[in-house]
Amino acid sequence: MKELSVNHLLGIKYLVKEDIDLIFETADHFKEVINRPIKKVPSLRDITIANIFFENSTRTKLSFELAQKRLSADVISFSAAQSSVKKGETLIDTVNNILSMKVDMVVMRHANPGAAYFLSQNVKASIVNAGDGAHEHPTQALLDSFSIREKLGEVAGRKVVIVGDILHSRVALSNIYALQMQGAEVKVCGPKTLIPKYIESLGVSVEPNLRKALEWCDVANMLRVQNERMDVNYFPSTREYAQQYGVDKALLDSLNKEIVIMHPGPINRGVEITSDVADSQQSVILDQVENGVAIRMAVIYLLASKIKQ
Amino acid sequence: MSQKILLTAKEVNIILHRLACQLIEKHLDFSETVLIGLQPRGKFLAERIKQILEQEYKVASIQLGFLDITFFRDDFRRGEKPLEANKTQIDFLVENKKVVFIDDVLYTGRSINAALTAIQSFGRPSEVELLTLIDRRFSRHLPIQPDYRGRQVDAINNEKVKVCWIENDGEDAVYLI
Numbered sequence: 001m002k003e004l005s006v007n008h009l010l011g012i013k014y015l016v017k018e019d020i021d022l023i024f025e026t027a028d029h030f031k032e033v034i035n036r037p038i039k040k041v042p043s044l045r046d047i048t049i050a051n052i053f054f055e056n057s058t059r060t061k062l063s064f065e066l067a068q069k070r071l072s073a074d075v076i077s078f079s080a081a082q083s084s085v086k087k088g089e090t091l092i093d094t095v096n097n098i099l100s101m102k103v104d105m106v107v108m109r110h111a112n113p114g115a116a117y118f119l120s121q122n123v124k125a126s127i128v129n130a131g132d133g134a135h136e137h138p139t140q141a142l143l144d145s146f147s148i149r150e151k152l153g154e155v156a157g158r159k160v161v162i163v164g165d166i167l168h169s170r171v172a173l174s175n176i177y178a179l180q181m182q183g184a185e186v187k188v189c190g191p192k193t194l195i196p197k198y199i200e201s202l203g204v205s206v207e208p209n210l211r212k213a214l215e216w217c218d219v220a221n222m223l224r225v226q227n228e229r230m231d232v233n234y235f236p237s238t239r240e241y242a243q244q245y246g247v248d249k250a251l252l253d254s255l256n257k258e259i260v261i262m263h264p265g266p267i268n269r270g271v272e273i274t275s276d277v278a279d280s281q282q283s284v285i286l287d288q289v290e291n292g293v294a295i296r297m298a299v300i301y302l303l304a305s306k307i308k309q
Numbered sequence: 310m311s312q313k314i315l316l317t318a319k320e321v322n323i324i325l326h327r328l329a330c331q332l333i334e335k336h337l338d339f340s341e342t343v344l345i346g347l348q349p350r351g352k353f354l355a356e357r358i359k360q361i362l363e364q365e366y367k368v369a370s371i372q373l374g375f376l377d378i379t380f381f382r383d384d385f386r387r388g389e390k391p392l393e394a395n396k397t398q399i400d401f402l403v404e405n406k407k408v409v410f411i412d413d414v415l416y417t418g419r420s421i422n423a424a425l426t427a428i429q430s431f432g433r434p435s436e437v438e439l440l441t442l443i444d445r446r447f448s449r450h451l452p453i454q455p456d457y458r459g460r461q462v463d464a465i466n467n468e469k470v471k472v473c474w475i476e477n478d479g480e481d482a483v484y485l486i
Contacts, residue, residue, distance in 0.1 A: 003391040029394045033380065037402070038430040041380035071380075301380075305391050 004302050008120045008127040011136035012177035020181060024146055026298035027291070034070060034293055044073035047304050049105045050098045053130070054080040057109055059265050059289060060130050060140070064107050067296035073304075076103070091115065095123050104307050105300065108132075126303045134168050134229065140264050141174035143295040145182060147288045148219055151260055156183035161213045163189045163245060164223035164272050167196050168230065171223060171264045176202055189213040190245060193234040194225075210245055214255055221262040222247060222272045238271055248274040252282065260284055315443075315462060315470070316483035324459040325354075328440060329361040331457050332409065339371050341435075342407040347424055348377040348395035351412035353474040354442055358411060374399035376410075381423040404432030409457075413472040415441040418453035443470050443483060 004019050012020075033041055049068050053061055061077070068075045078098070080086070085094055095106060107128040108116055113135035120127040131137040145155050152158060160179050166172045166188045179186050180203060188195060189207045199206060207213040214220055225241065235241050247261070261273065261283040269275045278285060316324070336342040339362070346355025352375050362368040379394040410424055421439060428434065442459035448466070462485070464470055469486045473479070 002393065026394060029377070029380075029396070032397055033430075036430045037432065040430070042426065043380045043382075043385050046386075302391075305386055307386060309386055 007306055009138050009299055010116045010120055010129050012138050012141050012174045017181050023142055023298045027146055027294040030297040031294040040070050042072045044071040044304050048074040048103045050103045051077040052108045054110045063292040064296050067293050067300055071297055092122050099123055099125055126307055131170050135170050136174045137170040138174050139296055140171050141178040143288055143292040144175055145178050146291050146295055147284050151284055158184045159217045160184050160219045161187045161189050161217040162221045165194045165225045166190055167194045168226040169223050176204055191235050217259055219260045224268055242271050246272055247277050249276045252277055258282055313485045315485050318481040321481045325357055325361055328457050329358055333366055339368055343372040343403055344409050344411055346375045347412040348375050353477055354413050355411040372401055376424060376427055378420060378423040378427050381427040399431050402432040403434045405435045407436045408434040409438045409440055411440045414443045414470050415455055416445045416448055418449045418451035421453045422451050442472060
């Protein structure tokens with residue numbers, strides 16, 4: 001009988017390989033469940049979950065909500081824009097007020113790195129990090145690896161290049177941790193200004209040339225340029241970025257092998273990838289979204305099973 | 310640990326043939342019937358019954374699926390050990406079919422209760438029956454009884470009935486532990 005080694009999902013950094021394996025095995029079962037005519041199981045009918053989003057989100061929020069509803073949990077969702085946070089309430093106060101309404105689990109997205117960790121130290125509930133600033137986005141990394149495993153059989157030994165805005169990306173960091181833990185090789189590729197200075201200390205090499213990076217890899221994970229986190233100009237123009245670091249069909253077809261294209265969304269079509277690439281056979285972008293629900297069901301189910309009555 | 314043999318390989322074999330015959334008596338050519346083995350241990354019994362029906366009684370094209378009830382159990386977070394899921398494999402709809410649940414031991418009836426909920430995800434069966442190799446008498450928590458039973462057993466609560474299958478445990482036998 002297996003269970004997770006952690007009581008919260010704060011980041012991939014806090015997990016061990018066995019946790020990832022267990023999450024994937026459980027997600028396999030849930031993927032079968034969400035393809036049934038009736039896509040719902042009653043496991044979490046006595047669990048209440050609050051989704052607290054201090055930053056905008058479409059996919060992640062919907063995916064978490066759907067995962068919770070498919071597990072029959074009671075769900076309350078909360079966006080900071082319409083809340084008392086604007087009136088000056090602190091994070092701990094906000095969450096403790098929600099918890100006094102008998103909530104068992106909190107899924108939180110926050111602009112500050114470490115917000116989920118901070119919360120886990122200060123409130124009594126199981127915390128799931130749905131993205132904390134440019135730090136970690138663990139469920140995204142899990143669903144990315146799960147999609148690679150589904151497409152290529154296994155993650156171990158695969159070569160993955162993460163392309164784009166590594167500096168501002170929580171998806172990149174979580175992916176680096178998750179992929180390395182499973183024995184994959186990781187490179188990053190992007191403009192020098194968008195590569196963190198000490199990225200090599202994570203055991204990741206930098207390949208500034210996109211064509212070389214694509215020729216090396218089995219999987220390319222294309223990241224969005226996070227304009228909302230940029231206070232200065234990191235590259236001359238979007239056009240120049242697209243020319244140097246955007247993947248189009250011609251580039252893809254000129255490679256001597258077929259690589260898998262991933263994107264965590266939202267896509268800026270024509271910037272990091274063109275439309276024909278995003279919609280091509282090689283792209284698993286929509287599979288990633290489907291797998292996201294299964295992965296989040298698995299994470300929530302496994303964490304909930306550790307909440308004692 | 311002391312253990313007492315309840316059924317030998319020979320007895321298990323005779324009982325499986327009887328159960329197969331009882332199924333044929335009721336379901337004839339199985340055109341409207343599907344067999345559902347309950348994971349994890351009902352799978353072996355279901356496969357064996359299917360094999361006997363096909364090979365010895367020449368019933369063709371039996372639909373067999375496996376149902377995992379982990380996510381439908383009523384003891385989530387109540388036990389000491391975490392629940393472990395198994396594969397559900399039902400490649401057909403059960404809408405308007407006669408469903409026969411197959412499990413090795415019927416004890417409290419809670420698994421069958423969960424299975425009755427779980428099977429609804431695959432359609433609305435016209436009828437549901439239960440086939441079990443061992444029926445532990447006087448231990449039911451719910452009003453659930455088997456339609457086909459191999460052997461009735463009286464066992465006290467801290468005793469365990471273990472069904473062994475040659476493909477998994479090296480022999481066909483039933484023990485009281």
